[in-house]
Amino acid sequence: MERVEQHASFGGRQEVWTRHSEVLGGATRFGVYLPPAALAGERCPVLYWLSGLTCTEQNFITKAGVQQHAAAHGLIVVAPDTSPRGPEVPDDPAYDLGQGAGFYLDATQAPWSTHFRMETHVVHELPAWIEAHFPASDRRAISGHSMGGHGALSLALRHPGRYASVSAFAPIVAPSQVPWGRKAFAAYLGDDPAAWAAHDTVALIAQAAERLPLLVDQGEADDFLGSQLRPELLQAACADAGHPLTLRLHPGHDHSYYFIASFIGEHVAWHARALAG
Amino acid sequence: MERVEQHASFGGRQEVWTRHSEVLGGATRFGVYLPPAALAGERCPVLYWLSGLTCTEQNFITKAGVQQHAAAHGLIVVAPDTSPRGPEVPDDPAYDLGQGAGFYLDATQAPWSTHFRMETHVVHELPAWIEAHFPASDRRAISGHSMGGHGALSLALRHPGRYASVSAFAPIVAPSQVPWGRKAFAAYLGDDPAAWAAHDTVALIAQAAERLPLLVDQGEADDFLGSQLRPELLQAACADAGHPLTLRLHPGHDHSYYFIASFIGEHVAWHARALAG
Numbered sequence: 001m002e003r004v005e006q007h008a009s010f011g012g013r014q015e016v017w018t019r020h021s022e023v024l025g026g027a028t029r030f031g032v033y034l035p036p037a038a039l040a041g042e043r044c045p046v047l048y049w050l051s052g053l054t055c056t057e058q059n060f061i062t063k064a065g066v067q068q069h070a071a072a073h074g075l076i077v078v079a080p081d082t083s084p085r086g087p088e089v090p091d092d093p094a095y096d097l098g099q100g101a102g103f104y105l106d107a108t109q110a111p112w113s114t115h116f117r118m119e120t121h122v123v124h125e126l127p128a129w130i131e132a133h134f135p136a137s138d139r140r141a142i143s144g145h146s147m148g149g150h151g152a153l154s155l156a157l158r159h160p161g162r163y164a165s166v167s168a169f170a171p172i173v174a175p176s177q178v179p180w181g182r183k184a185f186a187a188y189l190g191d192d193p194a195a196w197a198a199h200d201t202v203a204l205i206a207q208a209a210e211r212l213p214l215l216v217d218q219g220e221a222d223d224f225l226g227s228q229l230r231p232e233l234l235q236a237a238c239a240d241a242g243h244p245l246t247l248r249l250h251p252g253h254d255h256s257y258y259f260i261a262s263f264i265g266e267h268v269a270w271h272a273r274a275l276a277g
Numbered sequence: 278m279e280r281v282e283q284h285a286s287f288g289g290r291q292e293v294w295t296r297h298s299e300v301l302g303g304a305t306r307f308g309v310y311l312p313p314a315a316l317a318g319e320r321c322p323v324l325y326w327l328s329g330l331t332c333t334e335q336n337f338i339t340k341a342g343v344q345q346h347a348a349a350h351g352l353i354v355v356a357p358d359t360s361p362r363g364p365e366v367p368d369d370p371a372y373d374l375g376q377g378a379g380f381y382l383d384a385t386q387a388p389w390s391t392h393f394r395m396e397t398h399v400v401h402e403l404p405a406w407i408e409a410h411f412p413a414s415d416r417r418a419i420s421g422h423s424m425g426g427h428g429a430l431s432l433a434l435r436h437p438g439r440y441a442s443v444s445a446f447a448p449i450v451a452p453s454q455v456p457w458g459r460k461a462f463a464a465y466l467g468d469d470p471a472a473w474a475a476h477d478t479v480a481l482i483a484q485a486a487e488r489l490p491l492l493v494d495q496g497e498a499d500d501f502l503g504s505q506l507r508p509e510l511l512q513a514a515c516a517d518a519g520h521p522l523t524l525r526l527h528p529g530h531d532h533s534y535y536f537i538a539s540f541i542g543e544h545v546a547w548h549a550r551a552l553a554g
């Protein structure tokens with residue numbers, strides 16, 4: 001495990017590490033923000049952040065302004081890459097498949113299944129690294145944006161008890177029903193409808209084992225709102241199942257990090273309350 | 278004048294505009310953050326931000342987290358590019374000369390003198406655009422980072438009365454005495470020592486017409502501290518001249534935007550107090 005960046009930030013430290021991942025079959029990078037409390041030796045809870053299509057570990061740590069809030073609340077923030085990487089890893093020329101587009105699941109179909117195992121990486125391998133090498137407790141929360149919002153919601157629903165809280169910005173809530181999700185699911189999971197449903201937030205809500213409250217922020221000027229994101233499907237599924245959902249629609253806000261930065265402080269506070277509980 | 282980006286941000290709007298500059302002899306881009314007060318029609322004071330070597334108008338607006346603070350204090354924030362741009366503009370393969378390295382002065386030497394007139398652009402042309410096309414008052418403040426810290430300090434000293442306040446992050450305070458500055462000044466200004474002194478903050482302090490207080494933040498883990506930045510020269514010059522200086526050295530902080538983000542809120546508050554006065 002090698003540290004490739006470290007920067008003082010709001011009394012804490014933003015770091016970037018690289019390590020060989022058995023699960024992904026190659027080196028992977030992740031950002032770790034250590035708040036002042038962690039630098040002082042306290043074991044802090046951890047917020048995992050999952051980024052969207054085309055992102056690396058860099059986008060969130062450089063653009064979201066999360067460090068100010070993580071410092072104030074004493075949270076470690078971990079930001080993995082969005083897929084396996086490297087010349088030996090399969091890829092696709094499109095931005096929405098292959099490297100940069102892992103969709104936070106374990107692929108079952110060739111050629112993807114050997115490296116594209118982001119679910120096992122994010123849910124198990126990465127937290128094991130974090131909890132062994134940093135002053136982290138085993139209290140975890142998860143959030144993300146767009147494809148990473150799908151990741152946060154679907155992983156929290158698929159692994160009850162693993163996360164104290166979950167939130168998302170502009171998530172793909174029904175990948176089985178929209179072009180981004182259908183393309184990725186067909187490639188990674190084949191044509192089995194049950195496999196698709198097992199990774200689709202709207203489908204998972206109906207049979208959720210725990211009723212973990214969802215916080216979802218969505219910009220009304222988001223270019224992908226009607227075609228790829230469709231928060232009304234999540235709203236209907238939660239209403240049907242009696243699943244607690246706080247869905248906030250924000251006039252004028254788009255799909256960018258300017259939107260995330262405007263509300264990340266409220267998400268960090270939401271997670272901090274749950275992690276302290 | 279054409280708007281090329283707009284994003285809702287903290288109740289206001291981050292925009293990017295492009296316009297033909299008579300001064301620079303070509304199209305130039307600049308970021309404008311309009312706080313909620315400006316969107317409500319109030320005329321707001323303007324903070325001009327000057328970025329460092331290799332930057333465009335994008336770095337500060339995407340990474341510094343300034344919008345949160347500008348929204349709270351009702352400041353418009355304008356971030357110009359760091360030089361003229363385009364295929365017709367002279368350039369140099371090095372990162373510290375030519376495009377991306379304008380040093381906020383009007384060059385007198387060929388081939389630079391036809392386009393490299395960033396002082397006139399930043400001090401006169403750009404504010405004229407801003408005050409004509411946006412709900413901006415004629416109250417102005419100026420700040421910047423590294424080469425842009427040199428720009429902010431030297432322009433405020435060269436144009437007494439034009440700025441209500443000035444601050445800088447990790448500024449090049451004595452360009453005449455360090456490699457980055459000597460290379461750029463030789464190319465842009467030739468070998469006249471008086472021309473160099475007229476753009477050198479440490480030299481300007483001795484004969485300043487007004488004693489505008491300086492706020493300077495500097496990271497102690499900055500790789501360029503001893504070779505290029507040398508804040509001790511500014512400290513000595515201000516002590517000799519009786520010029521008010523608040524110089525804060527921050528242990529562990531480097532030259533990155535993580536440093537700027539950690540303290541930009543305090544700079545915005547400093548400027549807001551002066552602009553309200």
